[in-house]
Amino acid sequence: MNQTIQVKVLIGQINNNYNFQGNINRINVSLQKYTQKDEIDILVFPEMALIGYYYPDKTAIKPFLEQYAQGPTYEFCKQIAQRLKCYVACGYAEIDGDKLYNSAVVVNRKGEAILNVRKKHLFETDKTWANEGQEFKCLEIQTTKGQTIKFAFGICMDLNPWEFKDNSKFELADFCIQNQVDGLIFMAAWNDHEPDNDDNKGILQYWLWRLKPIRDGKQNNYNKKFIFICADKVGKDEKTQYMGSSCLIKLNPTKLIQDLQKKQESYLICNVQL
Numbered sequence: 001m002n003q004t005i006q007v008k009v010l011i012g013q014i015n016n017n018y019n020f021q022g023n024i025n026r027i028n029v030s031l032q033k034y035t036q037k038d039e040i041d042i043l044v045f046p047e048m049a050l051i052g053y054y055y056p057d058k059t060a061i062k063p064f065l066e067q068y069a070q071g072p073t074y075e076f077c078k079q080i081a082q083r084l085k086c087y088v089a090c091g092y093a094e095i096d097g098d099k100l101y102n103s104a105v106v107v108n109r110k111g112e113a114i115l116n117v118r119k120k121h122l123f124e125t126d127k128t129w130a131n132e133g134q135e136f137k138c139l140e141i142q143t144t145k146g147q148t149i150k151f152a153f154g155i156c157m158d159l160n161p162w163e164f165k166d167n168s169k170f171e172l173a174d175f176c177i178q179n180q181v182d183g184l185i186f187m188a189a190w191n192d193h194e195p196d197n198d199d200n201k202g203i204l205q206y207w208l209w210r211l212k213p214i215r216d217g218k219q220n221n222y223n224k225k226f227i228f229i230c231a232d233k234v235g236k237d238e239k240t241q242y243m244g245s246s247c248l249i250k251l252n253p254t255k256l257i258q259d260l261q262k263k264q265e266s267y268l269i270c271n272v273q274l
Contacts, residue, residue, distance in 0.1 A: 016235040018052040040086040047091035065095040069113035078111035119155040156188040183227035190243040200245035226251040
């Protein structure tokens with residue numbers, strides 16, 4: 001019998017705006033109620049969490065660009081990780097030489113940067129400034145209980161087929177199976193095409209559909225329990241209303257553990273057993 005894994009997850013569903021320092025100040029106030037005693041394993045923020053999402057060109061995003069593990073987003077994550085003694089994953093806009101990427105940094109409990117994730121499947125809004133990442137990535141973390149859990153990482157459009165070319169392709173889910181991960185950490189700024197509809201069941205069902213190969217695991221040499229961890233943005237900018245609906249969903253069997261609504265900045269904390 002496989003050992004039961006326990007992991008405690010905190011998700012930040014962050015309002016989309018372009019006030020970097022204001023976002024940091026607001027988030028720090030919200031996080032004050034959490035301490036090391038909460039024994040959080042990983043805190044997940046959305047795609048480009050501390051800045052807005054829409055940038056018409058490279059010049060527009062230039063003030064927000066950071067090198068991996070050297071910019072203010074990393075310092076923000078480092079301080080939180082050291083205070084809460086947890087892993088932190090957070091989206092940011094990366095510059096590497098003359099290349100720009102829609103990326104995410106992961107830091108460990110000591111505040112050390114241990115992984116850089118670059119969005120591999122670009123949405124049309126990314127293409128005004130970002131380069132494609134070359135590969136999906138995964139990482140093992142140690143829980144506060146001393147257990148090892150392996151996560152894959154995806155950024156928004158990564159869950160969709162590349163360029164929307166072929167809906168029969170499930171590249172990110174296939175990567176999860178190939179690497180025998182225990183879960184997917186999914187950071188998003190997902191478009192809400194029905195902003196007047198407060199029901200989020202449709203998007204949860206869509207995300208689950210994009211994980212179909214994992215849910216069909218017995219046919220794909222994948223026989224593990226799985227956790228989908230989604231941190232999405234809320235709010236809007238001049239082009240987009242964001243979906244919210246951040247969630248924790250277990251697969252094999254499928255069970256919604258907890259979710260957030262579409263409109264409000266909020267936080268979700270949950271102890272999950274796999």
